[in-house]
Amino acid sequence: MNTALTRFVAKLFALLAVTFALWHVTASVLAAPVALATAAVLQWWLPGLVEQAYLEGTNFLVITSIGEVDGQMMSAVAAGNQLQLSNETRLLSYSVPFYAALHFATPMENSIERFTRALIVLWLLMIVGLMALVLKDMMLTFGEVMFSRGTLLPPPAAIALTYQFSVLIVPTVAPLLLWAYTAKATPLLNVLLAAANKNGEVDDTPPPVNTD
Amino acid sequence: MSRFVTVFAITLLALFTLEMLDSVQQAVIQPFTGLLATLSASMIIPFDDAVVASGRVIEHTTNQFAVSIEAGCNGVEAAIVLIAAVAAFPATLWQKCGAIVVGFLAIQVMNLLRIISLFYLGQWNLDIFTWTHLYLWPVLIMLDVLIVFILYLRYLNGVDSDTAIDAAAA
Numbered sequence: 001m002n003t004a005l006t007r008f009v010a011k012l013f014a015l016l017a018v019t020f021a022l023w024h025v026t027a028s029v030l031a032a033p034v035a036l037a038t039a040a041v042l043q044w045w046l047p048g049l050v051e052q053a054y055l056e057g058t059n060f061l062v063i064t065s066i067g068e069v070d071g072q073m074m075s076a077v078a079a080g081n082q083l084q085l086s087n088e089t090r091l092l093s094y095s096v097p098f099y100a101a102l103h104f105a106t107p108m109e110n111s112i113e114r115f116t117r118a119l120i121v122l123w124l125l126m127i128v129g130l131m132a133l134v135l136k137d138m139m140l141t142f143g144e145v146m147f148s149r150g151t152l153l154p155p156p157a158a159i160a161l162t163y164q165f166s167v168l169i170v171p172t173v174a175p176l177l178l179w180a181y182t183a184k185a186t187p188l189l190n191v192l193l194a195a196a197n198k199n200g201e202v203d204d205t206p207p208p209v210n211t212d
Numbered sequence: 213m214s215r216f217v218t219v220f221a222i223t224l225l226a227l228f229t230l231e232m233l234d235s236v237q238q239a240v241i242q243p244f245t246g247l248l249a250t251l252s253a254s255m256i257i258p259f260d261d262a263v264v265a266s267g268r269v270i271e272h273t274t275n276q277f278a279v280s281i282e283a284g285c286n287g288v289e290a291a292i293v294l295i296a297a298v299a300a301f302p303a304t305l306w307q308k309c310g311a312i313v314v315g316f317l318a319i320q321v322m323n324l325l326r327i328i329s330l331f332y333l334g335q336w337n338l339d340i341f342t343w344t345h346l347y348l349w350p351v352l353i354m355l356d357v358l359i360v361f362i363l364y365l366r367y368l369n370g371v372d373s374d375t376a377i378d379a380a381a382a
Contacts, residue, residue: 005362012355020348094347098354164232168289169224172354177217184213 004188012105019097019104027058030096031089034126035060041127042134048149049138051082060087062134066142066149073145085137092129092171095122099175106183118178125174129166136163219300227292237283242268245286248320252281252327263331270331277335279327285345287323290353291316297361303368311367315360322356 023030032055039053042062052063067079076082099122103115138146139159147153154162183189230236245268253265262274271278294315298308326349334341 005366009359016351024343091346094351098351161229161232164284165225165228168284169228169293172290172350173224173293176354176358 008105008188012101015101015105016097019100020094023094023097027090027093028055030093031055031058031060031126034089034093034123034130037123037127038130038134041131045152046150048151049142049146051076053134055089058089058093060089060130060134061085062087062137064138064142066145073142083141085134085141087130087133087137089126089130091133091167092126095126095171095175098172099178102175102179103182106179106186106188108183108186114182118182121178122174125166125170128162129170132159132162132166135159216300220296223296223299224292227295228289231288231292241283241286241288244288245281245283248286248323248327249281252324252331255324256328256331270327272331272335275335277331279331279334281327285323285327287319287353290319290323290357293354294319294357294360297357298364301365301368307368311360311364315357315364318360319353319356322353326353 035053035055038060042050042053049064049066050062051065054061062085064083064085065076066073066083067076067081068074068083069079069081096119099118100115103118104111108114135153136159139156153159180189231241249265249268249270253263253270256263256270260272262272264271264273268281269278270281295312298311298315301308303311330341330345330349333344
């Protein structure tokens with residue numbers, strides 16, 4: 001590995017230690033906008049299933065309007081109890097320290113502004129991921145009751161696939177893609193992408209605009 | 213760039229969906245995951261004879277701590293990401309096949325290290341095991357994919373890339 005790449009990797013690992021340590025103590029703050037948005041969407045989309053949703057620490061809690069008596073799912077009023085679902089938001093939010101390490105290991109102009117834009121994209125992806133987590137939990141817990149009380153719900157296979165994709169692929173791949181896009185004009189990325197032009201790929205992205 | 217992103221996204225989604233099919237899980241993924249458990253145990257046993265592997269489970273017979281290697285912990289998703297990236301990048305078929313084979317091996321070497329490290333971390337501290345398992349190792353495995361892909365791009369870019377990258381980064 002050449003010295004530039006070695007320097008980049010060394011800087012990246014050093015930053016990973018810092019960003020993951022910061023994330024460990026601020027994970028609930030980072031998840032707060034995602035939890036607020038997800039709660040609002042779920043309560044609007046599935047009023048017959050979701051009564052309340054909020055963040056407690058790093059756990060996203062969903063208080064449902066479904067209860068259970070002797071293993072039978074029914075309305076919370078009839079059952080006299082309410083089932084609660086809990087999802088760990090860190091399963092999705094660790095994409096943020098990963099992206100932050102990649103971003104700040106790559107010198108670029110307008111770094112903070114670009115980081116903020118990327119963070120917004122990661123938050124949007126986390127909203128989709130958190131909704132997929134909740135829908136998967138509801139599907140496994142409530143079964144048919146979920147589909148009878150919910151409207152415009154995707155089929156079970158789509159929920160399962162979106163959940164798997166959101167947990168297994170998005171948190172690690174989205175930061176890489178965002179970094180490649182954000183850092184596309186940096187010297188290191190430019191030289192690496194020159195291989196694309198050499199092999200017939202055409203770089204059709206416009207040059208970045210300096211907003212300073 | 214847009215062509216790369218399009219082919220990458222389509223290949224990634226197609227391979228991931230294929231991986232999730234029950235028939236593929238039964239015929240390919242689960243036997244492969246079992247093989248990983250056996251391989252991990254065979255690497256540990258020369259240094260620790262209190263370890264046994266059964267199916268996808270590795271167990272320490274002294275303290276009964278056991279880990280089960282499940283889908284998502286076998287490096288297949290990371291391999292799918294690498295395959296999608298290599299497939300999306302213009303190169304000859306042989307170059308692509310070579311990159312996929314070498315990259316898959318690099319991912320699995322890293323994954324064996326992950327399994328063994330988690331097996332001993334779990335015996336030491338369950339909180340650190342969970343944190344490392346769920347958040348840290350997925351990132352390290354994906355960085356492995358990134359480094360393999362960057363090295364592949366350097367290979368495609370020719371012998372002058374070292375000098376060019378150093379000059380560009382200076």
